[in-house]
């Protein structure tokens with residue numbers, strides 16, 4: 001529908017109806033207005049998949065490789081493919097509006113949502129984000145670029161003030177938002193924090209000024225959840241929709257502000273028009289053009305597996321004997337030790353609102369055992385336990401007391417204890433964000449847990465709130481789990497406090513009953529029930545792993561972080577692998593020179609053992625098919641052709657920007673663009689693995705580079721490369737601009753474009769790459785315009801920010 005037709009619909013709404021439309025009806029939807037043919041619009045997180053409107057294992061969603069992994073493909077085609085799959089699943093779930101991508105940058109490696117963002121580089125982020133948006137929206141589903149802007153930290157994210165100078169804002173942090181608007185994004189989310197003293201939901205210069213007026217954004221500016229604090233100020237600043245609802249600062253207060261003349265009705269009309277445009281684009285308005293007939297393809301899992309394997313990065317692959325240890329030929333080994341906490345329990349995703357409930361998670365242990373085949377003896381040893389919470393109950397050992405079938409019985413009870421509704425669940429981690437039967441005052445969970453071994457068993461509840469816990473015949477316990485002072489409101493979800501109880505049990509079953517109180521006015525509950533059976537001591541686990549490594553032909557150690565280490569809601573405090581994992585890798589590498597390390601993490605960790613082991617594969621948070629993808633990458637069934645989208649320092653202290661904690665409420669982006677590889681280069685600090693690094697499984701020679709400037713000022717390059725190895729492979733050719741003249745505060749080098757090619761052994765390929773002129777322009781603060789300086793530019797073709805191969809020069813005429 002065109003704007004004229006939308007305006008006719010708008011004209012049929014009263015002020016009250018219009019204002020009511022601009023706040024969510026609940027956590028995940030916007031109201032329907034049947035009179036004008038507007039249907040209820042469903043909204044869903046997020047960058048790891050499409051969770052839908054419930055947090056429930058009965059409504060599973062495809063779990064994708066995490067966004068940093070998608071960026072590591074350096075392949076817009078693969079990212080678009082992931083976006084299109086997500087869009088298809090959104091359509092199947094009836095979701096019109098998807099809350100991704102997260103295009104904030106990796107300013108500090110400690111950033112809690114690092115795993116959820118693409119890169120430390122604005123150009124790579126921009127290319128990847130635009131491809132993602134294009135993919136999602138090709139299915140007729142709205143993409144939301146978030147969090148606009150300056151949301152690079154989680155500590156005190158609701159209140160901190162990011163101070164970003166005009167050049168850095170334009171040349172760095174706005175670049176991805178500009179790209180997604182150019183790609184036609186239908187929504188942008190305003191962040192929690194302030195920028196230059198004004199909270200983002202009220203930031204008129206940034207929302208109306210830059211986003212809408214300058215970049216030409218015609219979609220909906222939605223608030224981050226609970227981020228809006230005012231009526232008139234936020235409405236006048238250009239914010240269009242407040243989420244979630246039904247309560248919120250707009251509603252009647254906004255209608256009253258219009259009545260008092262504080263907000264013009266035309267301002268409200270513009271917001272409603274934008275929302276109707278989104279409804280039209282996503283097919284939620286009668287009379288909208290039909291959407292493409294899209295549905296989740298049957299091979300979706302195979303596609304996720306393929307994308308995840310391609311995204312993995314070979315950090316190191318030295319000779320172990322005659323040849324590099326990777327790829328591993330299953331026929332060359334007869335006994336393999338699979339070691340490490342993440343071998344059986346893959347961290348498939350990070351924590352927070354991006355979380356989705358996948359249908360399954362394939363563990364590396366399962367997939368590798370399958371890939372190695374029946375002729376290979378596999379010995380598994382966990383080595384180290386890294387989970388803070390006890391394990392969740394699983395339907396393997398928990399049965400519903402009412403039916404005797406697998407699962408946990410959940411009853412919703414009123415204040416008198418009467419049951420208002422009941423269901424059986426296959427998890428013991430519960431998240432209810434609304435959607436409870438009316439009048440629910442408590443949620444009761446009952447289950448019979450099978451006890452295999454006699455001894456001291458631990459049980460626990462985690463979450464926030466008041467609980468009553470009964471274990472077997474023991475007296476009921478009252479437990480209150482209170483929020484940690486100063487913690488983010490998402491604590492109950494992402495890092496809940498836990499209360500443990502130890503009981504001595506004989507083999508058999510034990511009845512567990514837990515009741516959590518619910519506030520009728522805020523029907524929200526998040527809690528978990530956990531059980532730890534008696535097991536070996538930490539030292540025994542560790543020694544068993546080293547012994548398994550010693551007895552094997554090859555040891556594969558799978559280490560990593562957890563969704564409690566990398567999560568929304570808080571920043572990391574260091575870059576160390578949790579628990580004794582560093583010791584474990586070092587001990588295993590000493591016990592077996594043929595040790596392969598797989599790191600399962602979304603953001604950099606220190607790897608003090610990296611020179612002790614011949615092979616290191618970086619696997620990211622690879623999603624539900626992650627185990628298979630790791631097996632494919634290790635055996636070479638798929639080339640792990642990823643390149644790092646962010647710098648991996650030797651130690652955290654080497655990072656150009658580390659602190660994420662505001663000082664007096666402020667985070668000053670004083671480094672300008674000198675973070676990530678630009679910062680390391682400026683300080684002359686060699687990282688452990690540089691931005692852009694990734695070995696793949698073949699070798700490349702760079703033979704020639706040519707460059708020419710077009711009439712429009714774009715630079716067209718052609719880079720000739722030769723595959724000098726023995727396997728077919730994909731090369732990512734990275735083009736960096738060498739430091740401009742010294743009288744400007746310039747980056748020592750900066751990525752301006754990239755391209756890739758596939759080539760067989762000994763094959764020569766020429767990679768065409770275009771640098772759009774705007775990437776070479778700089779922001780002139782005095783004149784408030786973009787300018788290209790006239791003169792010579794030095795361009796570098798490289799395999800990483802540290803691995804320069806060829807140089808060329810071009811002469812720019814300037815503008």
Ligand code: BGC
Pocket residue numbers: 045046099146224225353
């Ligand atoms: C996050 C957003 C998310 C929203 C809805 C917020 O806490 O910052 O990224 O989309 O919640 O879950």
